[in-house]
Amino acid sequence: MTALLTFSPEVAAARAEGRAIVALESTIITHGMPFPQNVETARAVEAEVRAHGAVPATIAVMGGRIHIGLTDAQLDALGQAQDVMKLSRADLAACLALGRTGATTVAATMICAELAGIAVFATGGIGGVHRGAETSFDISADLAELGETAVTVVAAGAKAILDLPKTLEVLETRGVPVIAYGQDDFPAFWSRASGLKAPLRMDSAAEIAAAHKMRATLGLPGGQLVANPIPQDAEIARDVINPVIETALAEAQTQGIAAKAVTPFLLQRIFELTDGRSLTSNIALVMNNARLGAAIARALAERTL
Ligand code: PSU
Ligand code: MN
Numbered sequence: 001m002t003a004l005l006t007f008s009p010e011v012a013a014a015r016a017e018g019r020a021i022v023a024l025e026s027t028i029i030t031h032g033m034p035f036p037q038n039v040e041t042a043r044a045v046e047a048e049v050r051a052h053g054a055v056p057a058t059i060a061v062m063g064g065r066i067h068i069g070l071t072d073a074q075l076d077a078l079g080q081a082q083d084v085m086k087l088s089r090a091d092l093a094a095c096l097a098l099g100r101t102g103a104t105t106v107a108a109t110m111i112c113a114e115l116a117g118i119a120v121f122a123t124g125g126i127g128g129v130h131r132g133a134e135t136s137f138d139i140s141a142d143l144a145e146l147g148e149t150a151v152t153v154v155a156a157g158a159k160a161i162l163d164l165p166k167t168l169e170v171l172e173t174r175g176v177p178v179i180a181y182g183q184d185d186f187p188a189f190w191s192r193a194s195g196l197k198a199p200l201r202m203d204s205a206a207e208i209a210a211a212h213k214m215r216a217t218l219g220l221p222g223g224q225l226v227a228n229p230i231p232q233d234a235e236i237a238r239d240v241i242n243p244v245i246e247t248a249l250a251e252a253q254t255q256g257i258a259a260k261a262v263t264p265f266l267l268q269r270i271f272e273l274t275d276g277r278s279l280t281s282n283i284a285l286v287m288n289n290a291r292l293g294a295a296i297a298r299a300l301a302e303r304t305l
Contacts, residue, residue, distance in 0.1 A: 002115065003081075004065060004096065005068055005116055006065045006067050006068065007068045007069055007116070008068065008070060009069075010069055010187075011055060011068050011069035011070075015063075015117070016219050018301065019083075020053060020055065020294065021056075021057050021120075021251070021297060022049045022054045022055070022118075022122050022174075022290065022293040023057050023058075023068075023112070023113035023116075023119070023120050023121040024042070024049075024057065024058040024059075024109075024122060024290075024295055025059065025103075025104050025108075026058060026103035026104050026109075027086055027087070027104060027106075028123060028286070029041075029058075029079055029080060031086050031156070031263075031264040032264065032267055032282075033279060033283075035079055035080055037283070039075060039079035039258060040077055043072075044136070044283070045286055045287060046123075046195070046301060047291040048294075049122070049177060049258040049290045051076075052294035052295060053054055053256075054293070054297045055069075055275045056069070056290075057069045057118060059104050059112045059113065060078055060102065060103055061087060061103075061281055062078075063101075064099045065072040065096075066116075068112065068118070078103065084102060085092045085102035086101055086103060086260050086264075087105060087143040088100040088105045088107045088140075088260075089111060090110055091108070092104075092253070097115065102106060105142065106123055106145065106153060107140075107145035109121055109123070110153065111172075111175075117177045117236055119151060119152060120293050120300065121154070122153075122154040122286070122289040122293030122294075122295065123154070123289065124155065124160045124285060124286045124287065124289070125155050125189045125285075127140025127145075127263060128166075128170075129138055129143070129162060129167045130162055130164065130216055131249065132163075133166060138258075138259070139191070140263075141280065144165070145175055146223050147171075147174030147175055147221075147222045148213075148222055149221070149222065149223055149225040150215065150221060151159060152208065152223055152224045152226060153225055153226055154226045154296065155226070155289060156187055156189050156229065156285040156286075156288070157186055157227040157228075157229070159189040159266075159276065160188045160242065160245055161248070161267035162193050162246050163184065164185055165196060168196060168199070168245075174222070176222060176223065177200055178199050178200060178225045178227060179198065179200045179201065179208060179224060179226050180198030180200070180201045180225065181202060181203070181227065181228045182201075182203050182210075184197050184201055185198065185199065185229075186198040186227055187227050187229035187230065191230070193229075195238075195297065199295050204293035204297035206298045208296050208299070209296050209300045212224060212296075212298075213300070222239075226292065226296070228289050230288065234281045234284030235281065236277060236278065241304075243271065244270055244273045248265075248269040248270050249266065251269060256269065271288070
């Protein structure tokens with residue numbers, strides 16, 4: 001199985017030395033942000049992971065291989081490529097078999113990270129239960145993956161475009177620990193607070209690393225969701241972002257946007273409707289998650305010595 005993996009020279013060296021590694025996804029690059037901010041952000045996030053003592057491994061599928069860590073040229077090509085598949089658990093094998101280019105969502109990045117022996121993954125926000133899921137049945141495969149694959153995912157909670165109470169309910173059903181970092185409230189991506197209390201709270205990377213290890217000791221499958229609030233100075237207040245979200249959701253409904261297209265459509269419309277402010281916030285929270293991800297990966301690497 002690992003014959004399908006291609007490690008970048010940087011990641012290969014880190015593995016050989018037993019250094020801390022943080023996985024990063026690629027759907028945020030191809031479907032989550034416009035060019036050139038997508039590539040600039042991906043580079044900045046990688047640099048932030050390095051600056052905090054870990055090695056970044058951006059994951060994507062190209063030429064029938066799962067790439068764990070991308071070279072500068074590969075990242076650049078991916079950021080401008082057309083026709084890139086958005087890969088979740090359902091699409092990963094098909095993309096590899098057909099030799100197509102694919103960007104990994106949270107779910108697919110978790111699968112690839114686990115294959116590569118990487119325990120920590122930092123991103124922006126996870127997919128979740130969409131509003132109106134009681135009729136659309138639109139529930140992101142990210143939630144099921146968190147219940148199955150032993151990777152700790154650092155995100156700024158789930159986007160307020162989703163139904164957050166239902167998202168928390170599904171995570172609970174799937175046995176996923178949802179850990180708010182440094183506060184009681186479950187964060188709502190662009191806003192620090194959702195008004196919903198997170199099931200668990202931890203205040204240090206060491207605690208999160210210890211909980212990750214304890215799950216392995218217990219033989220429990222599945223990962224952890226670490227919900228890290230956006231930095232204060234980058235936050236968009238709930239009463240500012242909510243009307244924008246309502247507008248974007250209404251447009252998606254009118255235009256019949258469905259399935260995989262929903263999340264990219266909403267992100268793009270909210271970007272336009274906020275004159276780019278949502279993107280500035282998005283970049284700040286991903287950087288913040290990269291820092292916490294690096295700290296957790298370092299704590300895990302120390303604990304195995
Ligand atoms: N959150 C973001 N930007 C993104 C995504 C989430 O802020 O680009 C992507 C992630 O890759 C996530 C995916 O896994 O959207 C969820 O898509 P869906 O809702 O179709 O499952
Ligand atoms: Mn969906």
